[in-house]
Amino acid sequence: MLKDFEPKKHEDKQAIAVQLKELRARLLAQQQLLIKAKLPVIVLIEGWAAAGKGSLIKELISEIDPRFYQTVSPVITPESEERYPFLYQYNKALPENGKITFLDSGWMESVVQKFLKHEITKEEYHRRIRQVNEFERQLRDGGYLVLKIFLHIEKKEQFNRLQALAEAPETEWRVNGNDLWQHKEYKRFLQAYDEFMSKTNSTIKWHILDGSKRKLAVHDAMDLLVMKISHGLENGRFIGEPFEEKFPLIEMPALSEVDLSPTIDDEEYKKELKKLQTRLTELHNIIYRKKIPVILCYEGWDAAGKGGNIRRVAYPLDPRGFDVHPIASPLPHELNRHFLWRFWTRLPKTGHICIFDRTWYGRVMVERLEGFCGEHDWKRAYNEINEFERMLTDWGAVVLKFWIHIDQDTQLARFTERQNTPEKQWKITDEDWRNREKWDMYEVAVDEMLEKTSTRNAPWYIIESNDKKYARIKTLKIIVKALEKACDKHFKKMME
Amino acid sequence: MLKDFEPKKHEDKQAIAVQLKELRARLLAQQQLLIKAKLPVIVLIEGWAAAGKGSLIKELISEIDPRFYQTVSPVITPESEERYPFLYQYNKALPENGKITFLDSGWMESVVQKFLKHEITKEEYHRRIRQVNEFERQLRDGGYLVLKIFLHIEKKEQFNRLQALAEAPETEWRVNGNDLWQHKEYKRFLQAYDEFMSKTNSTIKWHILDGSKRKLAVHDAMDLLVMKISHGLENGRFIGEPFEEKFPLIEMPALSEVDLSPTIDDEEYKKELKKLQTRLTELHNIIYRKKIPVILCYEGWDAAGKGGNIRRVAYPLDPRGFDVHPIASPLPHELNRHFLWRFWTRLPKTGHICIFDRTWYGRVMVERLEGFCGEHDWKRAYNEINEFERMLTDWGAVVLKFWIHIDQDTQLARFTERQNTPEKQWKITDEDWRNREKWDMYEVAVDEMLEKTSTRNAPWYIIESNDKKYARIKTLKIIVKALEKACDKHFKKMME
Numbered sequence: 006m007l008k009d010f011e012p013k014k015h016e017d018k019q020a021i022a023v024q025l026k027e028l029r030a031r032l033l034a035q036q037q038l039l040i041k042a043k044l045p046v047i048v049l050i051e052g053w054a055a056a057g058k059g060s061l062i063k064e065l066i067s068e069i070d071p072r073f074y075q076t077v078s079p080v081i082t083p084e085s086e087e088r089y090p091f092l093y094q095y096n097k098a099l100p101e102n103g104k105i106t107f108l109d110s111g112w113m114e115s116v117v118q119k120f121l122k123h124e125i126t127k128e129e130y131h132r133r134i135r136q137v138n139e140f141e142r143q144l145r146d147g148g149y150l151v152l153k154i155f156l157h158i159e160k161k162e163q164f165n166r167l168q169a170l171a172e173a174p175e176t177e178w179r180v181n182g183n184d185l186w187q188h189k190e191y192k193r194f195l196q197a198y199d200e201f202m203s204k205t206n207s208t209i210k211w212h213i214l215d216g217s218k219r220k221l222a223v224h225d226a227m228d229l230l231v232m233k234i235s236h237g238l239e240n241g242r243f244i245g246e247p248f249e250e251k252f253p254l255i256e257m258p259a260l261s262e263v264d265l266s267p268t269i270d271d272e273e274y275k276k277e278l279k280k281l282q283t284r285l286t287e288l289h290n291i292i293y294r295k296k297i298p299v300i301l302c303y304e305g306w307d308a309a310g311k312g313g314n315i316r317r318v319a320y321p322l323d324p325r326g327f328d329v330h331p332i333a334s335p336l337p338h339e340l341n342r343h344f345l346w347r348f349w350t351r352l353p354k355t356g357h358i359c360i361f362d363r364t365w366y367g368r369v370m371v372e373r374l375e376g377f378c379g380e381h382d383w384k385r386a387y388n389e390i391n392e393f394e395r396m397l398t399d400w401g402a403v404v405l406k407f408w409i410h411i412d413q414d415t416q417l418a419r420f421t422e423r424q425n426t427p428e429k430q431w432k433i434t435d436e437d438w439r440n441r442e443k444w445d446m447y448e449v450a451v452d453e454m455l456e457k458t459s460t461r462n463a464p465w466y467i468i469e470s471n472d473k474k475y476a477r478i479k480t481l482k483i484i485v486k487a488l489e490k491a492c493d494k495h496f497k498k499m500m501e
Numbered sequence: 502m503l504k505d506f507e508p509k510k511h512e513d514k515q516a517i518a519v520q521l522k523e524l525r526a527r528l529l530a531q532q533q534l535l536i537k538a539k540l541p542v543i544v545l546i547e548g549w550a551a552a553g554k555g556s557l558i559k560e561l562i563s564e565i566d567p568r569f570y571q572t573v574s575p576v577i578t579p580e581s582e583e584r585y586p587f588l589y590q591y592n593k594a595l596p597e598n599g600k601i602t603f604l605d606s607g608w609m610e611s612v613v614q615k616f617l618k619h620e621i622t623k624e625e626y627h628r629r630i631r632q633v634n635e636f637e638r639q640l641r642d643g644g645y646l647v648l649k650i651f652l653h654i655e656k657k658e659q660f661n662r663l664q665a666l667a668e669a670p671e672t673e674w675r676v677n678g679n680d681l682w683q684h685k686e687y688k689r690f691l692q693a694y695d696e697f698m699s700k701t702n703s704t705i706k707w708h709i710l711d712g713s714k715r716k717l718a719v720h721d722a723m724d725l726l727v728m729k730i731s732h733g734l735e736n737g738r739f740i741g742e743p744f745e746e747k748f749p750l751i752e753m754p755a756l757s758e759v760d761l762s763p764t765i766d767d768e769e770y771k772k773e774l775k776k777l778q779t780r781l782t783e784l785h786n787i788i789y790r791k792k793i794p795v796i797l798c799y800e801g802w803d804a805a806g807k808g809g810n811i812r813r814v815a816y817p818l819d820p821r822g823f824d825v826h827p828i829a830s831p832l833p834h835e836l837n838r839h840f841l842w843r844f845w846t847r848l849p850k851t852g853h854i855c856i857f858d859r860t861w862y863g864r865v866m867v868e869r870l871e872g873f874c875g876e877h878d879w880k881r882a883y884n885e886i887n888e889f890e891r892m893l894t895d896w897g898a899v900v901l902k903f904w905i906h907i908d909q910d911t912q913l914a915r916f917t918e919r920q921n922t923p924e925k926q927w928k929i930t931d932e933d934w935r936n937r938e939k940w941d942m943y944e945v946a947v948d949e950m951l952e953k954t955s956t957r958n959a960p961w962y963i964i965e966s967n968d969k970k971y972a973r974i975k976t977l978k979i980i981v982k983a984l985e986k987a988c989d990k991h992f993k994k995m996m997e
Contacts, residue, residue, distance in 0.1 A: 037927040062820045070808055071815060071825030071858065078821040109821055175783060178790055287671060294674055312566055319567060324558045325574040325605055329567030336833060362568065431533045 006206070007199040010157055012215040021224045028227040029068045035234045036073050040103035044237050045149050045342070047099070047106050048230060051113045052156030053194075054184035055166040056216035061156060062107045064223040065230065074105040079115070088296075088354045090400040091115070091133055092140055096349035099149075101341040112137050113155075113205070117197045118183070121190065132399055134204050139392045142208045146245020146385060147343045150237045151209045154226055155202065156216040160191045247384035249457075252391045255464050257455040260448055265412050268472040281481040282321035288488040289322050289358065295495050296355040298402040301484065302364045305409025306447075307437045308419040310473040314409060315360055317477045318484060327358040332367065344368055344378070344386070345393055355401070364406075365390055369454050374446055387457040394463035403491045404463035407480055408455065409470045413444055502702070503695040506653055508711040517720045524723040525564045531730045532569050536599035540733050541645050541838070543595070543602050544726060547609045548652030549690075550680035551662035552712035557652060558603045560719040561726065570601040575611070584792075584850040586896040587611070587629055588636055592845040595645075597837040608633050609651075609701070613693045614679070617686065628895055630700050635888045638704045642741020642881060643839045646733045647705045650722055651698065652712040656687045743880035745953075748887045751960050753951040756944055761908050764968040777977040778817035784984040785818050785854065791991050792851035794898040797980065798860045801905025802943075803933045804915040806969040810905060811856055813973045814980060818854060828859040840864050840874070840882070841889055851897070860902075861886060865950050870942055883953040890959035899987045900959035903976055904951065905966045909940055 039046065048065070050058045062076055077098040092112065100106040116137070120130045144151050158166070167188055170176045187194055202211045212229055214222045237243075269277070292299060301318065303311045319329060330351050339347040345365055353359035368390070373383040397404050411419075420441070423433040440447070459465040466483050470476035535542065544561070546554045558572055573594040588608065596602040612633070616626045640647050654662070663684055667676045683690055698707045708725055710718045733739075765773070788795060797814065799807045815825060826847050835843040841861055849855035864886070869879040893900050907915075916937070919929040936943070955961040962979050966972035 034924050037924075040927075059819055059821055063816070063818075066820065067812070067816050071811055071856070072808075072827035075824070076820035107820065175786055290671055312568075315567055316563070320559070320563050322559075323555055324562065324572035324603065325555055328571070331568035338832060360567070428530050428533075431536075 006202040006211065007157065007195060007213060010213045013221065016218055016221050018220065021220055025224045025227060028231050031231050032227065033068050035231065035238070036069060038238050039234065040073070042238055042241070043102035044242060045100045045102050045104060046234060047108070047144065047149055047151045049108045049111045049151070049153045050156060051110055051154070052216060053158050053163055054187050055163055055170060056156040056158045057219060057222065058109050058156055060219070061222060061226055062109055065226060066107060074107060075100065076107045076109065078109040079111055089352060090396055092136060092396065093349065093352065096346060099342050099346055101338060113201050117194070117201055121193060121197055134201065136396055137205050138208060141205065143343065143389050145208055145243060148242040148244065150233050152230055152233050153209055153211050154229065155198070155211055155213045156222060157213050158216040162217045163188055163191065244379060244381045245385050247381055248388060250388055253461045255459045255461060257459050257465060259452050260410065263410060263467055263469065265410065265469050265471040267469050267475050269475040269478055274474040274478060277478045278317065281478065281485055284485050285481065286321040288485065288492065289326060291492050292488060293326050293356045295492060297491050297495060298353050298355045298400070299358040299488065300353065300397060300402050300404045301358065301360045302406040303360065303362050303409060304364060304366050305470070306411050306416055307440060308416050309409040309411045310470045310476055311362060311409050313473055314477050314480055315362055318481060319360065322358060326356065327360065328353065329360045329362060332361060332363040345389070365393070366454055370447065370450050373450055374443065390458055391460055394460065398462040403487050405483060405487055406463060406465045408451065408465055408467045409476060410467050411470050415471045416441060502698040502707065503653065503691060503709060506709045509717065512714055512717050514716065517716055521720045521723060524727050527727050528723065529564050531727065531734070532565060534734050535730065538734055538737070539598035540738060541596045541598050541600060542730065543604070543640065543645055543647045545604045545607045545647070545649045546652060547606055547650065548712060549654050549659055550683050551659055551666060552652040552654045553715060553718065554605050554652055556715070557718060557722055558605055561722060562603060570603060571596065572603045572605065574605040575607055585848060586892055588632060588892065589845065589848065592842060595838050595842055597834060609697050613690070613697055617689060617693055630697065632892055633701050634704060637701065639839070639885050641704055641739060644738040644740065646729050648726055648729050649705055649707050650725065651694070651707055651709045652718065653709050654712040658713050659684055659687065740875060740877045741881050743877055744884060746884055749957045751955045751957060753955050753961060755948050756906065759906060759963055759965065761906065761965050761967040763965050763971050765971040765974055770970040770974060773974045774813065777974065777981055780981050781977065782817040784981065784988065785822060787988050788984060789822050789852045791988060793987050793991060794849050794851045794896070795854040795984065796849065796893060796898050796900045797854065797856045798902040799856065799858050799905060800860060800862050801966070802907050802912055803936060804912050805905040805907045806966045806972055807858060807905050809969055810973050810976055811858055814977060815856065822852065823854040823856065824849065825856045825858060828857060828863065841885070862950060866943065866946050869946055870939065886954055887956055890956065894958040899983050901980060901983055902959060902961045904947065904961055904963045905972060906963050907966050911967045912937060
């Protein structure tokens with residue numbers, strides 16, 4: 006890749022200036038077409054320190070209406086990076102449909118820098134490369150136009166530029182220790198950039214541009230961008246094919262096979278509840294200190310008892326360390342982004358617990374059944390979700406998923422009770438009755454979901470909830486056990 | 502206040518337990534009514550370290566459906582506090598209509614702690630108290646139900662609790678240096694809390710509860726909350742009266758008096774543009790290092806040339822240090838909060854520039870004229886906006902507001918040109934034509950806005966834009982001059 010890069014020898018400055026003007030006009034015109042076609046664009050500019058990444062972005066955006074783009078300069082700081090998964094900030098920066106995000110360095114710089122600084126292990130390095138490939142594929146499959154540019158300069162050129170910056174009083178502050186370190190380690194960086202690019206060059210190709218010729222680099226970047234958009238406009242929104250990677254799955258029973266008869270008597274319930282909640286309080290303290298993130302996912306039939314179950318889990322937790330995210334229909338700005346975006350942006354910090362009251366599985370249930378997304382979209386989602394959750398557990402998160410299960414008779418009884426109890430009427434809507442009619446369709450979808458997404462790292466648990474109290478105790482037990490295991494594992498890992 | 506606090510002597514534990522149960526049931530029922538009445542609630546729990554703030558919140562939320570509340574534990578860290586205005590994180594935490602935010606300590610603790618640590622001057626301390634009063638009044642006037650509780654314990658009790666926490670291995674980590682310091686300085690804190698509460702007790706009253714009796718404190722807090730909500734539900738959403746504080750205003754001409762004939766010739770334009778943009782690049786570097794936040798506000802007639810003007814200002818800026826926020830109609834979750842919320846959450850960090858393409862002045866223009874808010878709301882807004890902007894400039898921000906001005910003939914000419922030029926047609930909509938018909942109404946509103954909100958600290962500039970190039974140069978000159986002044990002032994302040 007980088008080692009074989011041959012800069013263009015000739016540079017016809019006049020021709021470039023003329024073409025650049027034309028390209029700018031085209032980009033300006035494309036803006037409106039992007040909005041109409043609802044195509045989102047991501048432009049990632051990586052490259053050497055002092056190669057001119059910022060200036061390049063400045064030129065690319067100079068003619069575009071500020072309403073249609075954002076520029077993002079990710080920082081590698083403890084707060085933004087260390088307490089969230091590696092790809093968190095890049096996911097957060099995803100543009101809405103019709104808009105463009107320009108990234109002034111991104112996931113490549115982060116991985117390479119941390120690896121060369123020995124802040125991540127070789128194993129983690131390879132894991133991140135895999136995650137980057139998954140991320141880029143998910144973006145492409147979700148209809149994002151992604152352009153990746155590496156701005157290259159030779160060591161000598163970098164020296165001259167850093168010197169010029171460092172010796173002028175008004176720019177001196179711009180040269181930081183990282184830049185100088187990179188320059189000293191130019192060869193190692195070259196090697197590492199090269200390797201990173203080679204390993205992330207399949208779904209979305211890298212483009213290496215010569216940073217030493219500023220005008221030419223602007224021209225070439227603009228040309229690539231205009232071509233990319235033009236291609237996207239002609240072909241329409243890309244929709245990825247469904248595919249199935251082999252994830253280690255846990256075999257799940259069909260819902261119809263689940264025995265819903267288990268109950269618990271009141272005395273036993275009270276005793277167990279108290280014991281488990283006390284233990285959960287202790288464990289919350291420990292995971293907070295060990296900085297283990299915990300993600301609890303609730304799905305289930307209407308009136309299955311999700312709300313009451315969540316309350317029993319939340320009650321013993323320190324309010325400073327947990328959040329409950331009720332998930333309703335997406336808002337316009339959420340609908341205009343990758344379907345996982347609104348979950349990425351709600352992830353907990355390390356050491357925090359977050360409870361999702363309904364989740365990203367809406368994709369393969371309501372969105373599938375109501376036609377809110379295409380067939381390819383929901384079929385592809387099983388794999389996308391498995392990748393998403395693996396990324397969470399690789400990050401160190403405990404991910405537990407509960408299907409709160411009841412049978413149709415129990416639902417009917419609860420619906421009827423809600424209807425007849427004034428203070429519960431708000432809980433029941435016409436939509437609930439309509440959904441109830443689609444029970445069989447939903448059951449097919451849920452069975453398929455449980456079958457395809459109960460991975461070893463992020464398993465599903467079917468919670469028999471005809472007896473709500475039984476369901477609460479079972480859920481609490483699963484959580485307590487999983488947190489104990491996580492704390493234990495965490496200690497073992499530290500002792501290695 | 503705190504000094505005269507007399508704890509209740511008798512505590513009928515059984516009666517309290519019974520009442521508490523009733524209160525919980527009432528709160529649960531109120532939840533639905535809050536949603537229907539679209540009433541937002543803020544519960545601020547302040548108090549001594551180890552007084553049991555977290556546990557109190559835990560009890561308050563234990564029966565509420567997690568979909569209807571959030572708990573927030575503000576932290577006083579450089580990132581969240583120092584690089585944003587003091588009230589930023591509390592504004593960010595505002596609940597949506599119908600929901601409740603519980604704050605585990607908030608603006609009181611922040612002000613008192615920073616003051617006692619000498620991290621803010623006496624002057625700044627008083628300024629923050631004023632800002633708190635303004636903030637609370639704006640919340641109340643905007644229909645928020647605000648409950649402020651101080652959880653009190655005696656010094657001896659605090660000692661016992663801190664000791665118990667510190668000596669148990671699993672809770673030891675919870676006692677931090679701040680807590681110990683507060684305990685040592687108990688008397689000074691008592692004095693400071695007392696003063697703070699006395700000075701912020703007019704719009705929204707403080708309630709002091711005895712933290713040493715846990716059950717009683719929960720009961721009393723729950724009782725206060727239920728009463729507050731009950732009162733709110735009975736009386737409906739509160740709408741504050743308009744009022745006018747005296748702000749030092751700059752006299753503005755009526756729009757009809759503005760001479761729109763100034764022009765600039767092409768050669769002069771190019772020369773000036775280059776000079777000013779070069780200077781702006783330098784100044785952006787300086788304000789970035791000096792950490793001066795800059796907020797540029799654009800308002801103006803349709804087709805007045807805002808977009809092109811903004812582009813000329815943005816072009817010389819480093820993309821890493823600025824953002825453009827195009828402001829369209831509020832999204833549902835924005836509409837469901839205080840009208841300034843979506844601007845609070847978009848404020849720049851210190852050292853960054855942000856450009857608002859349309860602003861919070863929509864309140865006194867489109868919202869006023871289209872009836873999107875009540876008469877009291879927009880009449881009150883002049884003052885609320887002046888307070889908001891004073892808070893920004895007190896924080897150290899440069900706030901400049903531009904009214905991009907043209908006459909009706911020029912607008913017609915530009916509309917017609919847009920209509921007749923295929924690549925510009927997207928810029929013109931039926932709504933633009935409809936708005937044009939309301940020119941006279943808008944002119945009245947704009948005149949009133951300019952008259953009432955051109956404060957010395959955040960002045961309006963009318964930019965004559967019949968000649969767009971003239972307008973750009975004038976805007977750039979104003980920005981350059983203001984930034985130079987700010988850098989200069991910043992240096993002088995440091996030298997004091």
